Amino acid sequence: MGLEYVRISPGFEKYMPKDYVDLVQYGQFGKQIDVQQLGQFKELVEEHPMCAGCFMAYFIRIFYASLPKPEDTIVIGTAGCARLALSQAAVPFIYGNYGDTNAVASGLKRALSIRFPDKEKDVVVIAGDGGLMDIGFGMTMHSWFRREKFTTIMVDNEVYGNTGGQESGMTPKGVQLKMAPKGKQFDKINAAELAKVSGCVYVAKLAPTNPKRIAKTVRRAILAARHFGPTFIHAYTSCNIEYSIPTEKVLEDARKREKQDFGFYEWMTDEVKEFFEEIEKGQEVKA
Amino acid sequence: MYYVADVDEKNCAKYNCKQCVLFCPEPNTLMYHDSKHVAWVNYSRCKGCAICVYVCSDLLKRNCIQMVMMTAGE
Ligand SMILES: Cc1ncc(C[n+]2csc(CCOP(=O)(O)OP(=O)(O)O)c2C)c(N)n1
Ligand code: SF4
Ligand code: SF4
Ligand code: SF4
Ligand SMILES: [Mg+2]
Numbered sequence: 262m263g264l265e266y267v268r269i270s271p272g273f274e275k276y277m278p279k280d281y282v283d284l285v286q287y288g289q290f291g292k293q294i295d296v297q298q299l300g301q302f303k304e305l306v307e308e309h310p311m312c313a314g315c316f317m318a319y320f321i322r323i324f325y326a327s328l329p330k331p332e333d334t335i336v337i338g339t340a341g342c343a344r345l346a347l348s349q350a351a352v353p354f355i356y357g358n359y360g361d362t363n364a365v366a367s368g369l370k371r372a373l374s375i376r377f378p379d380k381e382k383d384v385v386v387i388a389g390d391g392g393l394m395d396i397g398f399g400m401t402m403h404s405w406f407r408r409e410k411f412t413t414i415m416v417d418n419e420v421y422g423n424t425g426g427q428e429s430g431m432t433p434k435g436v437q438l439k440m441a442p443k444g445k446q447f448d449k450i451n452a453a454e455l456a457k458v459s460g461c462v463y464v465a466k467l468a469p470t471n472p473k474r475i476a477k478t479v480r481r482a483i484l485a486a487r488h489f490g491p492t493f494i495h496a497y498t499s500c501n502i503e504y505s506i507p508t509e510k511v512l513e514d515a516r517k518r519e520k521q522d523f524g525f526y527e528w529m530t531d532e533v534k535e536f537f538e539e540i541e542k543g544q545e546v547k548a
Numbered sequence: 549m550y551y552v553a554d555v556d557e558k559n560c561a562k563y564n565c566k567q568c569v570l571f572c573p574e575p576n577t578l579m580y581h582d583s584k585h586v587a588w589v590n591y592s593r594c595k596g597c598a599i600c601v602y603v604c605s606d607l608l609k610r611n612c613i614q615m616v617m618m619t620a621g622e
Contacts, residue, residue, distance in 0.1 A: 309574075318574070509601060
C-alpha cells in the first residue's frame, strides 16, 4: 500500500464508509501509536469472529497496535484461528496455503525489495504452532537458513485449535486433548532455540501479560528483520476452548505460564543489539 | 439475552487507570474516554469474556466493572 493509497481523495469523505473515515482520521496510518493509547484511537482490526476471551485474538490486537508502519506492512497468514482476525485488518493480508507461509513471505519480501528499492516494506508471517512447527516446518526452517528478511510470529496455542483439538509438536508432553486421548508422548519442540541456531538475528518468547512489552518486542522484531535478517517471536496464546480455560481466567493462565515455561526471553546478535542501542537512545523503551 | 461488561463510571473516574482497556481481546470495544478518564464498553461488541473484570477486581481490587445481562437492541 503506502500512505498515498490510504488517504481519501478530497471531496470523497462523505461517500466513504464511516469506519474507513475513522480509520484515516483517528487511526494509526502515518503515526507512531503508543500501545497505551489503545481505547483512544481507531484500531486496524474493526472486529473479528474469534471466540470470546481468545488470547490469540488479544495478542493480534496488540500486534496491530505495535506496527511501526502499518501502511507499508503486509501480513501473511494461513489456515488456523489467527487468520480469522488477520483477514479483517486494514493491512494487506495474504493467505498462504497451509504450511507455505514462509515460502510465500520469502518470495514476497524479495519481490518488494526489487520493486521498491528505496522504500521500507515490512513482511510479517503470523501463523499457528501447527502451521509453522509441524506442517510448515520445512518452509519455516528454510526461510531462516536462507536469511530471509521478514518476521515470523508463532501464535502458539499448543493445539490445532481451528480443526478441533489435534496435538501439535508444540503441545506439552502428557497433555490430553480431544484427539490425543492417550496424552502427548513427546516433549514440546524448543522453537526459540531452533530459530537461534538456524539464522534468526532476533528471537523472543513471551506470554501476553504485558502489552507494552509485546509492543516493544514486535517493533524490535520488525525493525531487525528490515535491516538484518529473519526474526522470530514465539508467543503463548492460549486456546480457552480446547484447553477448557474459563474465559475470565485466561489472563491468570497466561501469568501462570509466564512463571512456568513462558518467562520473557529475548536474544539478538551483537549487530542487532548495537543497532537498537543506537536507535533507542533517549527513547523511553523500558517495558 | 447475553452478558456484557459494564463500567461503574463514577468509581472508575477516581483512578485515572485504563488497565482493563489494555487487556480486552476485542478491538474497538472497551474504550477510554479522553476527557472523563473513564473506561466504557461498546455493548454491541463485547463478547462477555470478563477478562476486564479479572483485571479490575482480581488484579487491581478496584471493582469497577460488572457483568450484566442485556437484551439485543438495548
Ligand atoms: C494443506 C492443509 N492441510 C490441512 C489443513 C487443515 N487445517 C486447517 S487449520 C489446521 C490446524 C491449525 O492448527 P494451528 O496451525 O496450530 O492453528 P490454530 O488453529 O491452532 O491457531 C489444519 C490442519 C489445511 N487447511 N491445509
Ligand atoms: S478455537 Fe481457540 S484459538 Fe481458536 S478462536 Fe477459539 S479460543 Fe481462539
Ligand atoms: S481497570 Fe477498573 S478502574 Fe481501571 S480503567 Fe478499567 S474499570 Fe476503571
Ligand atoms: S467482557 Fe471481554 S469483550 Fe467485553 S469488554 Fe470485558 S474484556 Fe472486552
Ligand atoms: Mg495452534
